[in-house]
Amino acid sequence: MNLETLKLYCDVVRLRSFSRGAAANTVSQSAASQAIQQLEAELDAVLLDRSRRPLLPTEQGQAFYDSCRTLLQGWEKARAELAAARERVEGTVRVAAIYSVGLHDMSRHMQPFMAAYPQARVLLECLHPHKVVEAVLEDEADVGILSYPAATRALTVLPLRMEPMVLVAHPAHRLARRRSVAASELQGEKFVAFDRDLAIRKAIDRALKQHGVRVEVVMEFDNVETIKQAIGINAGVSILPRPTVLNESGMRTLAVTPLTLPGLVRPIGIIHRRGRRLTPVVARFIEQLQKPVDGAP
């Protein structure tokens, strides 16, 4: 039972003619005749009185006509709603990012992107790194931005940049005035660290161990902001990605010093679900993120 047949039936009734109904549906008169005979057969009912010119629907045919009109109207409505939903969805980029890159990167890229795609809608959610991965896997986000991105079967990674890591200390700290610091100088230092289950913590631990340096971990947090606060009360020093302390460095609220610790960088990457073809808007958004920013060093 197909909807074109119902449409045809409605047109035949409305136009009081098979041939005109057929023409309205750009099929031959024969096709219309057969289609409606088949319709009548399937319904086991006589819908039209053909022994009358112009033809007239039977009582049942009239009732069925009314039902069909409602039905077809509902179908058109469903189609229209679908098209509207698609437009809405396809114009949206859902971004999940870790706190330390989320707002920062967005502020730099949002304006040029919105200028190029004014009708686009960007939804940004800042999450814990694990939650970023989860959000992308669960299709709650189209793209994820995070550090130490790991490709899996389900995820594709697009490398974005490498952030150098710097020593961050209270301005009153003994290492605060130095031009640069060697790894060995951190031996035994009070250290504000990332949580043990974060990739950045593991990377820093590994780098320090390689240089035979042991620090005294006094606090552990899951995000950069809290670590900075701890340093602010001189609880210890820490090693953080340079971009996350640009402000504090400029305002001299924290001392930021280059660190001689080869190989220690924080890779930032974009992830999205593997195999999934990206909508144009999402693809353009990723391209925008990958562009070097004007004001960057």
Added chain:
Amino acid sequence: MNLETLKLYCDVVRLRSFSRGAAANTVSQSAASQAIQQLEAELDAVLLDRSRRPLLPTEQGQAFYDSCRTLLQGWEKARAELAAARERVEGTVRVAAIYSVGLHDMSRHMQPFMAAYPQARVLLECLHPHKVVEAVLEDEADVGILSYPAATRALTVLPLRMEPMVLVAHPAHRLARRRSVAASELQGEKFVAFDRDLAIRKAIDRALKQHGVRVEVVMEFDNVETIKQAIGINAGVSILPRPTVLNESGMRTLAVTPLTLPGLVRPIGIIHRRGRRLTPVVARFIEQLQKPVDGAP
């Protein structure tokens, strides 16, 4: 776009599986896969997220699923209404009859007919003869019962019986006591006639003229009952079909006398639209009408 595909889609979404949805519609998994791909293509939308087990409808797919359920429900409703209407229509006989045979014939035939077809519904409408023909032509009645039925291109006639015509007079009339009356004895008689546009009037006029008899028409009516009333006040005599004056003859309120006027009979017939195949109930009803009645002379 066919409704089976929509049903299939709903089942696939509901059962969270192509294979189970296919099974529910007794088609192969391959067919289901192809059908829904085609559906998505026609709608130009991704309805299902297959890269997830069990599969999940997209946001649009969910909305479309809801629409489809409503749509399919509406379709089933339309079907059910149609079936109900058909049952109602096919169990109904619409009869249009002239006054003088309507109630009389019905009372004789209704009981045996209803005994044989208890679920049948008989609608009787008593009309002016012209209106009977009109009602059948306009498909407002399935069968018509009338006198002097005329077959046309659009009407089929089934002869029912020939009613002998008798002289009807006031009991005090000079011809009231006679065993029989010859046509010539009506010469110059005051006569209560049918309207000029009725077939029965023309038949009587023709018969009288053939015998060289002229009567004095003092009144004209379009129905038997009024003519009988006029005779009741001795306004004149008339010639009427015998069955229509059976009661008055028995009760001696009117004098009924056989009339020697060869060829003067009133034919009663059933008419229905030509070429139209009659529903079983209508056909049985006609058969019932054609049966000789037990208590008939």
Added chain:
DNA sequence: AACACGTCATTAATTATCCTAATAGTGGTA
């Protein structure tokens, strides 16, 4: 009443569509 005209039904051949079986590809899981 016979005719002509427009309309619908029927037919047969072509074309398009749908369906199945077999097979390849993919996501989840031990």
Added chain:
DNA sequence: TACCACTATTAGGATAATTAATGACGTGTT
């Protein structure tokens, strides 16, 4: 990583839809 269950793909044969041509019929006209 291999396996399992599920879905996509492919090619073929069956089924259905479509059309042009033709026949049947209702309607208005002469």
